[in-house]
Amino acid sequence: MRLVLLQLKGVKDKTSNVLNAVSKINQVAQKYKPRLVALPECFNCPYGTKYFRQYSEPIPDGFTSQELSAAAKNHGIYIVGGTIPELDENGSIYNTCTIWAPNGNLITKYRKMHLFDIDVKGGIRFRESETLAAGSDFTVIDIEGHKIGIGICYDMRFEELARVYRNEGCEMLIYPGAFNMTTGPLHWELLQRSRANDNQLYVVTISPARDEEAEYIAWGHSMVVDPWGQILKSASHGEDIVVADIDFELVKEVRTQIPTFKQRRLDMYTTKRQ
Ligand SMILES: O=C(O)CCC(=O)C(=O)O
DSSP states (O other): EEEEEEEEEOOOOOOHHHHHHHHHHHHHHHHHHHHHEEEETTTTTTTTTTHHHHHHHHHHHHHHHHHHHHHHHHHOOEEEEOEEOOOOOOOEEEEEEEETTTSEEEEEEESSSSOOEETTTTOOOEEETTTOOOOOOOOOOTTEEEEEOOOOOGGGGGGHHHHHHHHHTTEEEEEEOOOOOHHHHIIIHHHHEEEEEEHEEEEEEEEEOOOSSSSSOOOOOOEEHOOOOOOEEOSSSEEEEEEEEEOHHHHHHHHSSSSSHHOOOTTTOOSSSS
16 A cells, blocks of 8 residues: 655645645645555644634535545545644534545544643643643544554554554554654654554654744654554655555564564553552
């Protein structure tokens, strides 16, 4: 299965961001003939709590959804539509990933489950919970018999979510994500290789391109990690694309050769304090 990841640079204009994404989808769809194209976290909006409501829109009736649906249909491809601020009917806003089928239908959506609230001294303070609500549903899609679990950025830090997906039979996890200049160098690659190694599956991340002028400077380095925990492909930090051919046989290989999921001592791990 061929994937293309688009590491896009955003601006403070939703229409431009969406049209830029669609134009890049058109280019790579023709050039690389992928089965799936994936976009970054918050690709239609600057990443900042003060922007989320202004840029938010309903799914699937909003402009961004309509454009992604048309692009998926035009090229007969799956699109993992990064994330956008979703306005739901009660007025809450979620950080949401939409997933589009080759016929243009919305397969499903995933709302970020773990909100990014951190305060690293001398580094970064961010509180998504100032304006966003957290989702409470797992999202697994099936592409040609291969199950793929969806998470978003900070979700990557929670091994439990990845474990649930592995137990559901996933062979790949896709996380649109925008780490930053503090946590990117520390944890971006580490977390992906950890989740891939723990759960013996592919981990795919799609970051926005780094923009030194932005209020939130994304780390970049979108990547694909294989089930052995090795980096299969990786982007630089600027605008870039990653093209990766996925061999799902590798998942079976690793799981057979290092059968940790048959060896777990589930009888031993219960702790009194969670
Ligand atoms: O976990 C991190 O360090 C970054 C997370 C993040 O930027 C996000 O969840 O959007």
